[in-house]
Amino acid sequence: MILLWRHLLRLILAAFSLLIFCEFLIYYFIALPCSWPQLPRGDWGRDAPGGGESAPLRAMFLSDTHLLGNRLGHWFDKLRREWQMQRAFQTAMTLANPDVVFILGDLTDEGKWASDQEFGETVERFNNMFKVGENIEFHVVVGNHDIGFHESVTKIKLERFQEMFDIPPVKILTIKDNVFVLVNSMAMHGDGCFMCSPAMDKLRWASERLNCTRYGSPSGRANEKETVKARCQKYKTLPNVRPILLQHFPLYRPDETPCTGPDAPTLNQQRKKNTERFDVISKKASQQLLSWIQPRMILSGHAHHGCYVVHPGGVPELSVPSFSWRNRNNPSLILATISKEHFEYSKCFIPQETSVITIYVFFISLIVVWFVLSIVRNWGRNFKKYR
Incomplete structure (x- = not known):
């Protein structure tokens, strides 16, 4: 029973991590490469002497x-x-x-x-x-x-x-x-x-x-x-x-x-x-x-x-x-x-919306398979132990 709760806790943590990535972190991963374009040489930059209006x-x-x-x-x-x-x-x-x-x-x-x-x-x-x-x-x-x-x-x-x-x-x-x-x-x-x-x-x-x-x-x-x-x-x-x-x-x-x-x-x-x-x-x-x-x-x-x-x-x-x-x-x-x-x-x-959906589907499937295999493996160990 303790092992079952341990697996459930891991399942919840994995699902929560997936949610945080898809609903928060992915926006930063995609946005980080994008930057302000540079002006041609000779035009003032943001850090130009005097700043402000220049x-x-x-x-x-x-x-x-x-x-x-x-x-x-x-x-x-x-x-x-x-x-x-x-x-x-x-x-x-x-x-x-x-x-x-x-x-x-x-x-x-x-x-x-x-x-x-x-x-x-x-x-x-x-x-x-x-x-x-x-x-x-x-x-x-x-x-x-x-x-x-x-x-x-x-x-x-x-x-x-x-x-x-x-x-x-x-x-x-x-x-x-x-x-x-x-x-x-x-x-x-x-x-x-x-x-x-x-x-x-x-x-x-x-x-x-x-x-x-x-x-x-x-x-x-x-x-x-x-x-x-x-x-x-x-x-x-x-x-x-x-x-x-x-x-x-x-x-x-x-x-x-x-x-x-x-x-x-x-x-x-x-x-x-x-x-x-x-x-x-x-x-x-x-x-x-x-x-x-x-x-x-x-x-x-x-x-x-x-x-x-x-x-x-x-x-x-x-x-x-x-x-x-x-x-x-x-x-x-x-x-x-x-x-x-x-x-x-x-x-x-x-x-992209399709990318986010794909990530959800792939990792949810992975988490479910992992959870089921963990339970089956646990039952197998218990069966051998008490046989």
Whole structure:
């Protein structure tokens, strides 16, 4: 009997060790090789003399967390995927310690249907899962699952998201002499809807403010009258650097054939034509953003897979894949080192769901076989002893 309890104790310890590895330690093993990318030689490093503003910005980007509400998915599905995201994110925060974190939309999966109470509860869970230190900035953009596609957005759903996360239709951020423009993709339809008109006004404001910094005139034309140029006096001067555009929808691209790599879409998905205002924003809105904002880099989400494309004028766009196991087997996040002149990034994968399941199945089978053999061997010894 004592031997039986000893075997049971070993079984429990083995199972507990397996649980600790698969639910905690594996995230560190996978994340440790990932590091901040280096800037080209000649650009300041983080340990540059003087530090502070001269040091580059370290930014973390992730997207499409899709926290479930009360309608879709099983409770275990919800628990499993949210635990995975929380552990992966908090591990990355511990190891990477970024200056700022950006989440590129679709924070929730059911925000477009949720009541105010449901939405508030989901946001509370989101804030607990993606908690950051007081010295780290945290910003989000709105996604279609947070408020709905353009046709289903209501004033209530839009305003509650904007109030919860302090994110107007267009927002300019300045962090360590780098400029970011955050845009509501669903408001880029240009049809004069209740949210589109204010968004276009804010986009013009952002363009004017950027032009005043770049050219000294709100339209970017040098031959404007002094009375027009005087409008620039009402804007606070921004760092004279090309901005980085952040939004949920990618800019227009006809299909996903440029997407390559371990997190690229399947061949069938690559060949499928993208639908404007559903898979990507429209051609017109894309041209408008490129012309008015003149970004040096664009980051987006929505596609759930990774993609790197270059738009007219040589402007690169990086689509950040979903961070949730619910949408893909190999989620990832982006670590970017940013200076006034450069944007260098690394893609950091988190544990694959299939790998974790395989580890569980293999070692549970091993533990069970070991336990059964130990019991059989013990019974055999007792049988010989008392025969």
